[in-house]
Amino acid sequence: MPSEARTLRERLPAIGTLGPVIALAIASAFFATQHERFLTGANVSLILQQVMVVGTIAIGQTLVILTAGVDLSCGMVMALGGIVMAKVAGTLGLPVPLAIAAGVGVTTCFGLLNGILVTRVKLPPFIVTLGTLNIAFAITQLSSDAQTITDVPPSLVALGNAFTLGGTEVVYGVVVMLAAYLLAAFILRETAAGRHVYAVGNNPEAARLAGIDTARVLLGVYAIAGACYGLAALLAVARTGVGDPNAGQTDNLDAITAVVLGGTSLFGGRGVVWGSLVGALIVGTFRNGLTLMGVSSVYQILITGILVILAVATDQFSRHGGR
Amino acid sequence: MGDALVMQGRGLVKRFGHVTALDGTDFDLRAGEILAVIGDNGAGKSSLIKVLSGALIPDAGALSLDGERVYFRTPMDARRAGIETVYQDLAVAPAMTIAENLYLGREVRRPGVLGSVFRVLDKARMREEAERHMRALQIGIRTMTQAVETLSGGQRQGVAVARSVAFARHVVIMDEPTAALGVKEGTMVLDLIRRVRERGLSVVLISHNMPHVFEVADRIHVARLGRRAAVLNPRAISMSDTVAVMTGALSPELLPTEVLA
Ligand SMILES: Nc1ncnc2c1ncn2[C@@H]1O[C@H](COP(=O)(O)OP(=O)(O)OP(=O)(O)O)[C@@H](O)[C@H]1O
Ligand SMILES: [Mg+2]
Numbered sequence: 001m002p003s004e005a006r007t008l009r010e011r012l013p014a015i016g017t018l019g020p021v022i023a024l025a026i027a028s029a030f031f032a033t034q035h036e037r038f039l040t041g042a043n044v045s046l047i048l049q050q051v052m053v054v055g056t057i058a059i060g061q062t063l064v065i066l067t068a069g070v071d072l073s074c075g076m077v078m079a080l081g082g083i084v085m086a087k088v089a090g091t092l093g094l095p096v097p098l099a100i101a102a103g104v105g106v107t108t109c110f111g112l113l114n115g116i117l118v119t120r121v122k123l124p125p126f127i128v129t130l131g132t133l134n135i136a137f138a139i140t141q142l143s144s145d146a147q148t149i150t151d152v153p154p155s156l157v158a159l160g161n162a163f164t165l166g167g168t169e170v171v172y173g174v175v176v177m178l179a180a181y182l183l184a185a186f187i188l189r190e191t192a193a194g195r196h197v198y199a200v201g202n203n204p205e206a207a208r209l210a211g212i213d214t215a216r217v218l219l220g221v222y223a224i225a226g227a228c229y230g231l232a233a234l235l236a237v238a239r240t241g242v243g244d245p246n247a248g249q250t251d252n253l254d255a256i257t258a259v260v261l262g263g264t265s266l267f268g269g270r271g272v273v274w275g276s277l278v279g280a281l282i283v284g285t286f287r288n289g290l291t292l293m294g295v296s297s298v299y300q301i302l303i304t305g306i307l308v309i310l311a312v313a314t315d316q317f318s319r320h321g322g323r
Numbered sequence: 324m325g326d327a328l329v330m331q332g333r334g335l336v337k338r339f340g341h342v343t344a345l346d347g348t349d350f351d352l353r354a355g356e357i358l359a360v361i362g363d364n365g366a367g368k369s370s371l372i373k374v375l376s377g378a379l380i381p382d383a384g385a386l387s388l389d390g391e392r393v394y395f396r397t398p399m400d401a402r403r404a405g406i407e408t409v410y411q412d413l414a415v416a417p418a419m420t421i422a423e424n425l426y427l428g429r430e431v432r433r434p435g436v437l438g439s440v441f442r443v444l445d446k447a448r449m450r451e452e453a454e455r456h457m458r459a460l461q462i463g464i465r466t467m468t469q470a471v472e473t474l475s476g477g478q479r480q481g482v483a484v485a486r487s488v489a490f491a492r493h494v495v496i497m498d499e500p501t502a503a504l505g506v507k508e509g510t511m512v513l514d515l516i517r518r519v520r521e522r523g524l525s526v527v528l529i530s531h532n533m534p535h536v537f538e539v540a541d542r543i544h545v546a547r548l549g550r551r552a553a554v555l556n557p558r559a560i561s562m563s564d565t566v567a568v569m570t571g572a573l574s575p576e577l578l579p580t581e582v583l584a
Pocket of ligand 2: 368369370
């Protein structure tokens with residue numbers, strides 16, 4: 001009897017992580033009945049393209065939320081990274097690798113700044129990243145004169161190209177996103193650094209007493225999150241073909257929505273990074289499906305809002321018994 | 324057992340602003356004994372064990388381990404010296420597994436390049452070792468991949484004790500390990516404490532529970548007003564006299580020498 005109880009308990013987290021997948025399957029089935037084009041290879045490929053930027057941002061956001069923090073600056077920092085890349089490669093005409101390094105460097109520095117303010121100045125992540133959100137937005141607008149940068153070299157947007165796989169077009173950027181998920185999942189599951197992220201989010205005092213340098217873990221998490229936004233910036237530039245100062249405005253909240261829909265707890269210490277990909281796909285599926293059905297974008301925003309509240313409520317009730 | 328001193332504290336002082344938590348207290352811990360530390364609220368018990376475990380740096384006084392002066396600046400310093408602490412709130416990560424909690428901060432990596440370059444954890448090895456430790460202490464949990472939050476209070480205490488025993492080479496300090504437990508689980512933890520002693524480790528047990536103290540302790544260190552009022556022999560003194568010394572109702576000078584330890 002006790003062994004049976006154990007196996008059931010052990011299966012519980014697996015069921016918990018399956019929830020988002022089931023939600024995605026139900027949403028897909030629904031939209032498939034609403035529109036014959038929904039489940040075609042071309043449309044699935046489109047959804048993946050639409051999701052690759054948010055999905056990549058969501059990797060960084062997952063790390064931050066696992067530590068019981070939140071990064072409101074993600075989308076704006078991503079937009080700044082894109083402008084830096086487009087400016088360095090396009091306007092300044094410098095080599096593309098340098099432009100990419102500069103963009104990722106800037107977003108990583110923003111992550112580091114968030115991390116320093118959270119760990120050294122001990123400000124709440126919500127307030128810190130609300131501040132850096134605005135700072136990143138202002139710098140983006142100022143450095144681009146609020147103009148879209150269109151003269152970008154083709155090699156900077158190469159990840160927007162596609163190859164065909166079984167008759168379906170797959171954009172290289174999607175492969176990059178999946179590779180980033182694979183790497184993040186590996187680090188979180190299989191290395192001490194990854195487990196320490198969970199420990200710091202689950203019980204920071206216990207982590208400290210276990211000899212873990214919690215400030216260093218947090219600093220690393222915010223910096224790596226910044227680097228993820230840099231990678232997302234590269235994908236965004238590749239997808240749109242331009243440096244867009246107004247990019248990232250919906251991605252900002254969509255990334256948080258994706259993480260929470262993916263089953264990662266806002267209380268920290270619980271969740272898997274793959275869930276965030278599923279969460280991003282749920283958001284993308286709703287956006288895409290509702291567009292196919294001709295529902296106006298205002299309703300799409302309304303539904304995303306309802307989705308995130310549902311996800312947070314589920315989190316609250318399952319962890320804290322609704323108290 | 325013998326009377327060899329494992330730890331010795333002399334004239335330990337710790338002040339917090341105007342409050343003197345430790346007022347020159349002495350401390351002696353013998354090899355392989357269970358030393359209970361008792362005292363009224365505010366007597367300085369927690370401050371004392373925090374000094375022993377490196378969580379507090381004393382303002383004055385000397386601490387030695389196996390006859391050598393030691394200066395602990397962090398809990399890690401004390402752990403490296405073979406002193407492990409089971410904190411009152413257990414300090415576990417509830418969502419993480421038993422094996423992960425046992426090895427938190429001391430993870431074992433895979434042998435070869437996988438471990439040294441890719442820093443991959445040896446989860447199987449940590450699971451097996453965790454199982455071995457839990458079995459040795461007769462803590463009845465077999466699945467090391469179970470989250471700690473799914474365990475009962477006594478079992479959680481067992482995990483925290485197993486973690487400290489797995490790594491302690493000299494001393495295990497336990498702060499109120501039976502306080503939050505029911506009768507049955509409390510008894511289970513007392514058995515556990517005895518088994519820790521059987522492994523040749525010294526145990527410092529902070530407790531408010533006199534029956535528990537009298538059941539397992541070899542000697543009783545009575546803390547009072549930041550000092551050591553007396554060290555008593557639980558086999559020679561009554562529980563009520565012990566409480567009287569603790570509260571100051573009975574002066575330790577009036578005690579017959581055979582009750583002192
Ligand atoms: N961090 C601190 N800051 C200020 N005062 C403190 C601090 N820690 C302890 N004290 C004070 O030092 C004195 C001794 O405290 P300590 O916690 O060591 O006592 P205790 O014997 O463990 O008491 P209890 O039985 O209540 O746990 C108390 O007066 C307490 O208020
Ligand atoms: Mg105390």
